[in-house]
Amino acid sequence: MARPLIRLGKNVNVTPAPRDTLRDALSVALTVGTYGVAFGAAGIAAGFSVLQTCLFSLLTFTGASQFAAVGVMAAGGGALSAVAAAAMIGTRNALYGLQMAPLVQVKGFRRFFAAHITIDESTAVALAQTPRGPHAMRSGFWLTGSGVFLFWNIFTLLGALGARALGNPASWGLDAAVPAAFLGLLWPRLTNNFLRVVAVSSMVFAMLVTPWLSAGVPIIASVLVAVAFGWRER
């Protein structure tokens, strides 16, 4: 879901006005929100109901983790593997929270909502507003987070209903749309050769261990590749 954010940086210094913050937030929210169609379809293809698929987007609300959970189940994995994969992909949100907490400074229920909308997009837009000051950063965070939440859920419902109407997932290519979505989520993260090597190594590792482990476990096991590459300073 991080993809369009990289482009935001270019416009940051142009005009320090809240209108630009609003424009950044809305364009990200709408673009990323439409990816919800792919998640809705993936949820149905994995065997979840329309209600369950929509609850993922409402309650889990962190794209890559949602895709991971339904992906593990679609691969025939167990519930524990699915939840573990989703949680591990979501750990970066805790690091975003560390950065956003001193900025938003809210208590009680609003703090829970702030935590819920602390994702790639809201954090990136907030940080991109740094030259416009803390007020713009806060606006960027709330507008982007709420906007993605709104559109992501609407488009998840549309995707789920659409996929259910289509029937057999393979007949419409939905079974290939899911790995393609993973590749599309992975792609913008591969910003240098080291990260590309990590990605290719993880794929080779997953292929090698697949015949030896239960379905879904190779996905979790691939974290060992991340540990191996991240262990020592480069």
Add this chain to the structure above:
Amino acid sequence: MSQTTAWVVVISTSVACFSVKLLGYYIPEGWLAHPRLQRVNALVPISLLSALVVAEGLVVKTRLVIDHRLAGLGVALALLLAKAPFPVVVVGAAVTSAIVYHLH
């Protein structure tokens, strides 16, 4: 997948992911500051997403399989190299895979 399993996954995933988000708002900053933890954490999504591409595109249960999905993935890769936007990549892969599936 049984309905019970599906509900367990939906609810547990949501609880786990929300707890992780909330953690960021309640723990002292120093706890996650260890450089090794930060380095590994930055790589975890890359490893998991890579493994998911394999698990979803090349695997049936515990066997590596080459089928219509690989054709879709190939087109997805080509579209990404051509800097196509995400929805185009996903739809391109789906259409290709469906065509190969029906030709078979």
